[in-house]
Amino acid sequence: MKSKRPRSHDRILRLLDAQTRALSAQEIFVALRERQQALGLATIYRALDALKLDGQLQVRTQAGESLYSRVTQPDRHHLTCLQCGRSVPLDRCPVRDLEQQLQQSHQFEVFYHTLEFFGRCKCCSAAASQDCAESS
Numbered sequence: 331m332k333s334k335r336p337r338s339h340d341r342i343l344r345l346l347d348a349q350t351r352a353l354s355a356q357e358i359f360v361a362l363r364e365r366q367q368a369l370g371l372a373t374i375y376r377a378l379d380a381l382k383l384d385g386q387l388q389v390r391t392q393a394g395e396s397l398y399s400r401v402t403q404p405d406r407h408h409l410t411c412l413q414c415g416r417s418v419p420l421d422r423c424p425v426r427d428l429e430q431q432l433q434q435s436h437q438f439e440v441f442y443h444t445l446e447f448f449g450r451c452k453c454c455s456a457a458a459s460q461d462c463a464e465s466s
């Protein structure tokens with residue numbers, strides 16, 4: 331019963347697949363035009379909404395603006411140092427079991443989750459951080 335994907339959805343998904351960061355609707359509009367695949371802004375908004383409800387896109391709000399990216403498989407979580415900006419990826423998802431539980435206990439289909447840890451890394455915490463100079 332899967333209907334064929336509209337061309338607008340295809341264009342947006344392919345565009346976002348090629349991105350390393352999340353884009354706003356406005357940026358998607360501009361990027362598609364540069365690729366000679368222009369879509370109207372209203373069409374883009376409609377497509378983004380449909381893709382989001384389909385669990386294919388992840389939305390993050392930053393400074394009042396919605397940013398869209400593909401749902402990443404497998405999901406990645408980071409420890410981000412507020413001082414030096416270094417961000418360390420975790421090698422596994424710490425909440426996968428919780429997600430399973432929630433799906434069952436709430437009869438809720440989870441498409442994705444976000445989880446980030448912020449603080450200060452070892453190097454920035456150390457008063458004399460000579461062993462953490464540029465490396466790692």
Ligand SMILES: [Zn+2]
Nearest residue numbers: 411414451454
């Ligand atoms: Zn740091």
Ligand SMILES: [Zn+2]
Nearest residue numbers: 405423424425
């Ligand atoms: Zn996760």
